[in-house]
Amino acid sequence: MKGTKQTMAIDDVWGADDVTSDKKMGDENFPVGSFLIAPTLRPAVHAYYHFARVADDMVDNISLSSEQKLRRLKALRAVLLGEEKAPKRADAQTAVKLRQVFLERQLPFEVASDLIEAFCLDAEKNRYQSWDELLHYCRYSANPVGRFLLTLHGEDEASSGPSDALCTALQIVNHLQDVSKDLKTLNRCYVPLPWLATEGVSLQELTAPQSSAGVKRVFERMLVQVDGLNHYAQTLPLLIRDRRMRLEAAVVVGLCRRLTERLHRQDPLAERVALTKFDGVKALSAAMRYM
Structure with missing residues (x-):
């Protein structure tokens, strides 16, 4: 019964389905983590991209209401900042992975959390x-x-x-x-x-x-x-x-x-x-x- 309640709470925030698109780095207008970036730094760039890609997919999904988009975006930011635990889902886990990158490299979290501010603007x-x-x-x-x-x-x-x-x-x-x-x-x-x-x-x-x-x-x-x-x-x-x-x-x-x-x-x-x-x-x- 406890597990069912937790699942319902997660679904209330994240929704039942991961709405991440299949868009890849190569589909973008400009290079993302190209061969010019040092190999040791590319994983960090890719983690940042995947986090931003998921947030973008959330706000551009036409099946979600403005309120649903905002809940997901704010939950994604909360996971990034270590304020909430993440469900075992691909979309939420992008924030977990990026948080680890930022902690390991001692990077300022605002360069990622600020993106969420923009996506929240798009939702409203x-x-x-x-x-x-x-x-x-x-x-x-x-x-x-x-x-x-x-x-x-x-x-x-x-x-x-x-x-x-x-x-x-x-x-x-x-x-x-x-x-x-x-x-x-x-x-x-x-x-x-x-x-x-x-x-x-x-x-x-x-x-x-x-x-x-x-x-x-x-x-x-x-x-x-x-x-x-x-x-x-x-x-x-x-x-x-x-x-x-x-x-x-x-x-x-x-x-x-x-x-x-x-x-x-x-x-x-x-x-x-x-x-x-x-x-x-x-x-x-x-x-x-x-x-």
């Missing part, structure tokens, strides 16, 4: 009223990833600003890539609503087969801001002492810039604007100057 908030609101979201959804990698490699605070700029730029170009899909499937829009209103653009226009003139102007306004972030991010490799991490950062800086340039030229409503293998080769070739 689906519209943004200003560019500053969007930057605040990126502060939790994207910037901790860069700070985790830098801390893992023993880099100092001087690299944090350019890293934040890069991570925010990556997040926003990803929003632009998926702007139509996010609105259609999740009823979520990261484009500042006043910017749409200024151009007389409705939300429905973001799901059209191609961008109207007004939508193009809004996207271009966002991309100009991303250009500024990319410009600042270009200083990041120069600030990183670890050679492998320096090359990794240089590659990602180059890829983000190339994807931003594609979005300036191509319409994300009319086609999937994405990087190619050739982009990766070019970015790696350009990064070699930081050897």
